[in-house]
Amino acid sequence: MTLTAADFSYVVALVRREAAIVLGPGKEYLVEARLLPVAREVGLGGVGELVAQLQRRPDPSVQGRVVDALTTNETSWFRDREPFTALTDAVLPQLVQARAATRRLRVWSAACSSGQEPYGLAMTLERALPAGWSYEIVASDISAEMVERARAGCYSQLEVNRGLPANLLVEYFERVGAHWRVNATLRRSVAFQRLNLAAPLPPMAPFDLVFLRNVLIYFDIETKRSVLRNVGRLMRPDALLFLGAAETTIGVDDSYDRVPAGRASAYRLRTSAPVGVAGKG
Amino acid sequence: MRLILRRILTQIGFEVLEAEDGQVALDMLARMDEPPELATVDWNMPNMNGLEFVTAVRKEARLRDMALMMVTTESEHNQIVRALAAGAHEYVIKPFTAVAIADKLALLGLVPNGATL
Numbered sequence: 001m002t003l004t005a006a007d008f009s010y011v012v013a014l015v016r017r018e019a020a021i022v023l024g025p026g027k028e029y030l031v032e033a034r035l036l037p038v039a040r041e042v043g044l045g046g047v048g049e050l051v052a053q054l055q056r057r058p059d060p061s062v063q064g065r066v067v068d069a070l071t072t073n074e075t076s077w078f079r080d081r082e083p084f085t086a087l088t089d090a091v092l093p094q095l096v097q098a099r100a101a102t103r104r105l106r107v108w109s110a111a112c113s114s115g116q117e118p119y120g121l122a123m124t125l126e127r128a129l130p131a132g133w134s135y136e137i138v139a140s141d142i143s144a145e146m147v148e149r150a151r152a153g154c155y156s157q158l159e160v161n162r163g164l165p166a167n168l169l170v171e172y173f174e175r176v177g178a179h180w181r182v183n184a185t186l187r188r189s190v191a192f193q194r195l196n197l198a199a200p201l202p203p204m205a206p207f208d209l210v211f212l213r214n215v216l217i218y219f220d221i222e223t224k225r226s227v228l229r230n231v232g233r234l235m236r237p238d239a240l241l242f243l244g245a246a247e248t249t250i251g252v253d254d255s256y257d258r259v260p261a262g263r264a265s266a267y268r269l270r271t272s273a274p275v276g277v278a279g280k281g
Numbered sequence: 282m283r284l285i286l287r288r289i290l291t292q293i294g295f296e297v298l299e300a301e302d303g304q305v306a307l308d309m310l311a312r313m314d315e316p317p318e319l320a321t322v323d324w325n326m327p328n329m330n331g332l333e334f335v336t337a338v339r340k341e342a343r344l345r346d347m348a349l350m351m352v353t354t355e356s357e358h359n360q361i362v363r364a365l366a367a368g369a370h371e372y373v374i375k376p377f378t379a380v381a382i383a384d385k386l387a388l389l390g391l392v393p394n395g396a397t398l
Contacts, residue, residue, distance in 0.1 A: 068380055157374045161381035165388055166372035175358045
């Protein structure tokens with residue numbers, strides 16, 4: 001735990017001032033867990049550094065991210081948007097050509113949390129793939145509780161307000177009491193399982209797309225390397241790996257090349273022979 | 282609720298004008314040289330409700346670029362379908378958070394200059 005009492009007090013005061021939220025004692029773990037990604041996103045090593053920077057140079061946008069990270073409990077749909085737009089605009093059209101013989105795709109959402117990512121991928125694929133194509137999405141998370149939640153596919157009103165376009169809400173969800181549940185189309189497209197990325201991975205058929213977003217930041221460098229190596233073994237040679245907005249394989253694992261994917265970045269296994277990249281082949 | 286929405290939108294960087302019902306809003310819009318970028322619309326209002334307002338706005342070519350976002354407690358599946366069919370671009374179910382509003386604005390491509398969402 002790198003959070004000092006003074007750091008915690010600073011954060012408590014900030015959140016109270018900006019969002020009228022009271023963080024009581026005992027919430028240090030929450031501050032540490034929620035703010036570490038924010039620290040990484042702004043290029044700092046830890047929460048202590050983040051607090052120090054905010055005290056030296058109060059920056060409203062960084063303060064805003066801190067407040068958001070501590071006050072929002074809901075995961076957003078289509079988080080960061082660009083990877084999903086990239087699928088529709090650039091990646092899927094290419095894959096449709098590359099897989100014309102089989103007309104099926106396998107996708108892995110490798111830190112699926114409460115399910116917004118795999119169901120979001122399902123909606124994207126449903127709309128972008130031509131008729132006659134099939135796809136399967138494997139969604140996994142280390143938390144059995146999260147997997148159960150995600151499998152149930154039931155979201156509160158607050159959760160469906162987060163980044164889910166209204167037209168997709170009405171097309172793919174059903175009202176169930178005060179909640180919204182994914183419909184049969186989405187449910188049958190995603191298979192959930194519990195899986196620990198830091199442990200040896202179970203054998204799985206290779207994937208065409210892997211989303212490994214915002215989970216590597218929680219691992220040390222050695223574990224990051226082994227995760228990327230193990231994930232790479234489950235990717236087809238031309239498959240694409242998507243990481244979180246502030247994450248990269250550069251400096252961690254040189255068996256990947258960064259390739260443009262629409263306006264996002266993705267990673268492809270480096271091979272000895274030249275591989276057709278976006279726009280060529 | 283109108284105050285909270287006003288505060289959120291102001292913090293994001295919008296200048297906010299208010300109308301208490303659809304008819305007042307239409308009158309205000311008619312007097313403007315340039316329509317606003319966004320109208321947030323409740324469903325239940327006297328004189329002209331949200332659905333009627335959306336329908337009326339979508340009939341006017343000069344208001345074509347104004348985004349219409351329902352912000353309402355009405356949350357039945359068929360109501361959302363009707364609102365979208367009438368021409369609403371987005372739909373926020375109350376209660377909402379500031380972040381949710383910001384997310385929806387991003388979906389609509391509405392980020393005022395310099396604002397961070």
